[in-house]
Amino acid sequence: MRVVLLLPPIIQLIVFGYAVNLDVENSPIAWMDQDRTPESRELLAEFEGSPQFRVTHLPAGEEEIQELLDRSAVQAVVRVLPGFGRDIRRGQRTQVQILVDGTNSNSATIISNSASQVVARYAGRIQGEQRTRQRTVSGPGPVRQGPLLSAESRVWFNVDLKSQNYFVPGVVVNIIALVTLMLTAMAIVREKESGTMEQLMVTPIRPIELMLGKTLPFAAVGLLEVLMVTGAALLIFGIPFRGSMLLLLGCAAAFLLTTLGFGLLISTVSSTQQQAMMASFFFFMPAFMLSGFAFPIRNMPLAVQYLTYLNPVRYFMEIVRGIFLKGIGLDVLWPQVMALLVLGTALVGLSVLRFHKRLD
């Protein structure tokens, strides 16, 4: 049991933390240069200099491009057509062809944007040089090197835009929820399956006392795991922790009320461990997906967004992310905490009502 409680969360944290990563960097691309002029080589240097791309193949023809993309050896192909350098020297507009593997549409969008930006940067530089040349010819005048209007970006909370900082706090939620939900559901069902439940029932113990007694140890374990997984997250991944640990534990207790309550509910409707496990997975999976962990709630259809108001994982996700990344306090988070308490009490209450001290 100790192994089950302590080892999987850490393993899950490590696997999730490293694998769940939407950052698109070091994407392998193929470069087909049909022009071979200094200008095309400068463009190649721009792509090679960008941390987003890695030129790994230099295909010679159409079939090779087809094969590289079919095999997923590269995620994009940049093709410079003959006459590129000549057009630039003449001051004429020209193009660069970029073929993107659209199989993963999210990465494809990011790669398309990045590639366009690299080309735009190169183009901006060329334009600057062209203008300087024009001015040298036409005489002195106001020289403006940069564009007239530009944007200065300020990224809050996650300055390097590392997706780990976004996902790892979410993994903490996931691990706690899954473990406590499953263990609680199994706790009572196990007794039912092995027959020891009948022994418990002939004692004077009341339903509520039985349930509390069964679940409080898991609550303690749950809180311990919050501490452990948070510590591991900070140590292994270097995630920022800007809020109050005490607040995190308090909110975790409120969240545990809901998972333990739901676990109890499942155990009252299941007669075998298999049913309990399948039921807990069946409800946990959508709850997890619809919590805003990996897919923003904002992107969901409106009806589904309303549905998430009933999802305790959603609230705890907001709380955890807020405390880790934004350092916000109870003054901002009180609606989430209230929601957790309401849902938790409802679930526990429902379980107590359903729990019949009978043999059925």
Next chain:
Amino acid sequence: MNLRRTRAMASKELRHIWRDARSLIIALALPVIMLLLFGYALSLDVDHIPTLIFDSDGSPESRALIARFEGSRYFEILGFVDDYRTIERSIDREECLIAVVIPKEFSRNLLTGKEVQVQLIIDGSDSNTASIALGYAEALVANHALALQSAQEGGTQTPLPVEARLRVWYNSDLKSQNYIVPGLLAVILMIISALLTSLTIAREWEMGTMEQLLSTPLRPAELVLGKMSAYFAVGAIDTVIVIVVGVLIFEVPLRGSLFFLAVSCFIFLFGALCWGILISAIAGSQLLAYQLGMMTSFLPAFLLSGFIYSIENVPAPIQMFTFLVPARYFITLLKGIFLKGIGFELLALEVAFLTAFATLVFLTATRMVKRTVV
């Protein structure tokens, strides 16, 4: 191997499955739920980004820039604010994702030809959405800058000398369903094998019925094959559900051979189910079997197979590890058959690995069951 005994084992297991209505319903409803979730509800596409505008200038020039944001489908203007505090509070409460701050000297600088900057404040917590949103916002400002520049230089638009022409292959409208639904098949099959089969032998041990089974002439290989066949039926039904719904309702293209698809699914399912049985034989209790099943079947299939999170962007040691994950090969097969329409020639390696995996796991499972007998 005696086929009659194997069939007897399979029919016993099928009867168990049939009698446990709840588990069966969940096993069949799960693919539908996941298809609904991933097909309709979950999306990484970025648009209607909630935006706040802080316009300190209030001139026709600043309003021209704001009009661009208003006209873009990517941005949804929540309102206009007068200070940074309101922006801070709004971002803290996750009401707005990006704020555009136009400085006082905006119009003055533009009219006198001096450089000026607008500030884009963005909530970086969700880095994926933030990167994409930032990209759109910067592009919008850059376009506006170009328009202003050409207006200043005499009316004719002098665009950039070099332009990127983009073409997207295989999934030209960049529908996220097209890449999620094929991958979902792998995840669902892994879940079924992890949830159902990993419990089966452990349960027999816990109940005490395993000893009864072992006292019969039933051989370990027949036990494994029999149990696996029963769950194979459930897995096959799930496969058909996902493929039919994916192709008919979500209009995921199926450009490759249906026969090849069926064969690949068959091999993968065989291997996944045997893996579940192997775990079941090793684990002492149902609880442990379930945990092992989750960690070795479901998690790798979900995270390390290229389903949503591409393997290329993961640290090298973990990339190495993904070569051991059967779901990774299956997803390559699925995406290849559905979206790229490629055939056996390019996918031979994947098929070979899955076949080797299935055989190896079957033999090991049989060995493990035999070992626990003695």
